[in-house]
Amino acid sequence: MGLFTKDIQTFDDLFVHQLKDIYYAEKRILKALPKMIDKATNTNLKAGFNAHLQQTEGHVGRLEQVFSMHGVTPDAVTCPAIDGIIKEAEEVAGDVADKQVLDAALIAAAQAVEHYEITRYGSLVAWARRLGRNDCADLLERTLEEEKATDQKLTTLAEGTVNQAAA
Template structure:
């Protein structure tokens, strides 16, 4: 059913985002296991815990509003997760895979940031103050995780790992 009102669009977007978060709870442990950089694996584990909390926030929004989520599969997140799984399958464990996984995780974060930005705006239009506040909390977490991943990608440990790989390739 196509959304025809702001409320229907909000429910549709919330349902899509809920599924995206559920997919992430299954993907993050795989990414953590594939990581060789301890800081990256820890970041994935930490984000898994945050993601579980984000799912609980959506459950709370449903409870607050009385809205019923639709059974949707978030095709965008499914594609991003499939892409990260392809990286795990195709690249040997090591610094190169770690870098690729950071990029894949940031792609997912950017999608989630866009989703939560839209949801906050829609909740505001609908006068759902408590829902908007919960969604803003999640949006802040998503932005913080994106920033952490960016800083991790620029870290000295990652630079050293890349330099070691380049040196090995030249040898």
């Protein structure tokens, strides 16, 4: 089911489609984070990725709650956007020999993922509220705030030490 297909007829259909999209993305991120943890050399970056791995498991669980609350079976639709972001991250990380530069590249890749998630969760929160599903919106908003906090932590780490070491 693509974003602009006949399968999306109503606003509720759009909401459910985006839930399935971000569900796929979160599960895909769960698979990618261990590789990023292995490649990272900065101890704070490794710790941050480990913490976000745990957090992402919680995001998947929250999404499953939202599906249930909305009366929909948890399901995923392939998300070419997150696949592309992760593929690009893997390619860049595979090309960088200098470990400090690699850490900077990993942060940039992680922030691309975070920005995608922030966009998706922001829309989902607004749509859930418009659909009268404040219960769903509240859960989604918790995840949105966690994604924003992760992005800010990555920025602080990059600007504080990693980019300087890479330069």
